[in-house]
Amino acid sequence: MTTDWNEFGFNTRAVRAGQVRSDEGEHSEAIFPTSSYVFQSAAQAAARFAQKEPGNIYSRFTNPTVRTFEERLAALEGGERCMATSSGMAAIFSTCLGILKAGDHIVASQSLFGSTLTLFNTILSKFDIKTTFVNLSDLDNWRAAIQQNTKLLFLETPSNPLMALADISALHEIAHAHNCLLVVDNCFCTPALQKPLSLGADIVIHSATKYLDGQGRCMGGAVIGPESLVGKDIFAILRSGLSQCHDGTLRQTSTARFIVG
Secondary structure, three states: OOOOHHHOOHHHHHHHOOOOOOOOOOOOOOOOOOOEOOOOOHHHHHHHHOOOOOOOOEOOOOOHHHHHHHHHHHHHHOOOEEEEEOOHHHHHHHHHHHHOOOOOEEEEEOOOOHHHHHHHHHHHHHHOOEEEEEOOOOHHHHHHHOOOOEEEEEEEOOOOOOOOOOOHHHHHHHHHHOOOEEEEEOOOOOOOOOOHHHHOOOEEEEEOOOOOOOOOOOOOEEEEEOHHHHHHHHHHHHHHOOOOOOOOHHHHHHHHHHHHO
16 A cells, blocks of 8 residues: 555654565565566566566666665655766766757756766767856846757756755746756755755755765765656666666665664
8 A cells, every 4th residue: 555645743653664574574675686576477477677676676676675765765855756876966967968969958056066067068068069158147148048849847956065056946937938947956954954856946956975964974866756757757867877776785785774773
């Protein structure tokens, strides 16, 4: 039976959402440091690979420990689907690859994490995806920068590291008036302090390495949003290429510790 976590308070969701207790009766989530899984039959394997039946396939994109993290963060953010990645930059890159194509345009804040600036300026531009950067807090700048081929408005609020702020609700109105998606990096506040989806954002991104972990011991990322985007277009990128968990048993175990800790 699927639990409706909207019926529970934030603290309960932060501790219990997504947990699936095994027959062993463990108090906290189990860690699954495995690369792959066994199937009851060839028919079951075929059904899972064809996405006709739910179940574990390969830990790059299906892992029970990671799934707990995904379902818990989705419950906290109020999103339909969460997809975990190996880093915040993997979350941003997979979002861009899942949504954009050659010839598309991004409007982004000037106040961004340095690697995000590099991704937009240097890497995406190789594939004819251009970015215009604007003042984070100036709504007129955002409006003026939108072009006919703009598909995405991207921002951090508070920004990293200058802590500049943006009006998410106002940017939602601007984005949707021009048929654009609004993507908000929420890694500084987390859903404990800010819920961009409730303010009109289409997608929320986290570097789980930041405040979600809070202790500087792990690497991780996440994308949260509607099933139609995160569960299909963006997940397709994860399944085909980007890493969900760190490679190798030792690193994967470290990631799992973060997820359940």
